[in-house]
Amino acid sequence: MKFAVIVFPGSNCDHDAFHAVKDVLGQGAEFVWHKETDLRGADVVILPGGFSHGDYLRTGAIARFSPVMNAVKSFAATGGPVLGICNGFQILLEAGLLPGAMLRNRDLKFHCEHVHVRVEQTDTPFTLACGPKQVLRIPIAHGEGNYFTSQEELRRLEQNRQIVFRYVNAAGVVTDDANPNGSLESIAGICSEGRNVVGLMPHPERACELAVGSADGLVMFESVVSALAQGTLTGAERASA
């Protein structure tokens, strides 16, 4: 199985994602520079964290126009699994592959800490192996992770069960104190209507080995490997063919 890790100028979690997939999970992984126009037959696409284009203008606003994003859009349209982590999530929002936008954290501070997130939906390729309402302890590192969308869009997200992760306390309960950035409805991650595009602010790739404090993030990468192996991704086969 081959993972493409997209590299934008300013990506800085590309190597963490590559390490998690290749060294921890034992799957194939390749870096794909943002100027490239095809994904080299990848089965899964990861948009990693970082500060693409220096976060100038708005986070992800310039990266969305990178040539590789056309290939990512086509891949997503055919059902291929796409994971956007932190800045990768922000890029997916700016590109319109996921709904909503990011505001500055409500306290204007950059938060770099471990948080707890609850898995709200297990029928996405990246949460398939999670238990219902499973609580994962994974780190965040962002200044603009305050998820916002219109009330109308929020209703749609709820109706379509597109809210995949919420910030919770260690007991798995949504509280205002457990919300590190002021995100609407404590939203930490969402998926597309087709469920194959998932974006989240926390960094599962930085929580794949106990040596770094938590291995709770690994289940997300294991999930997509199972999803592809089971062929539960309609169209993913087409995308990788």
Added chain:
Amino acid sequence: MRARVFVTLKPSVFDPQGRTIVDALHSLGYGGVEDVRQGKYFELELAAESSDKARSLASEVADKLLANPVIESYRIEVMDSRDTQI
């Protein structure tokens, strides 16, 4: 031609930076400042023959890149070479 583009958060969107600035002003004794909304300001130099064309070009780039319609709105002012608003 020159265009000025002012991008601001929509009224319904919480502006943590504006809130922090207004709190700072209050602590400096400026209780008369009731609210602050922070935004972005762009000056565009445009190759356009008419103010209409300049406005439409500025509006196109604002829609495409300068503003995010989910959270922001914008206002455009078109100027001639002597910086007179037209």
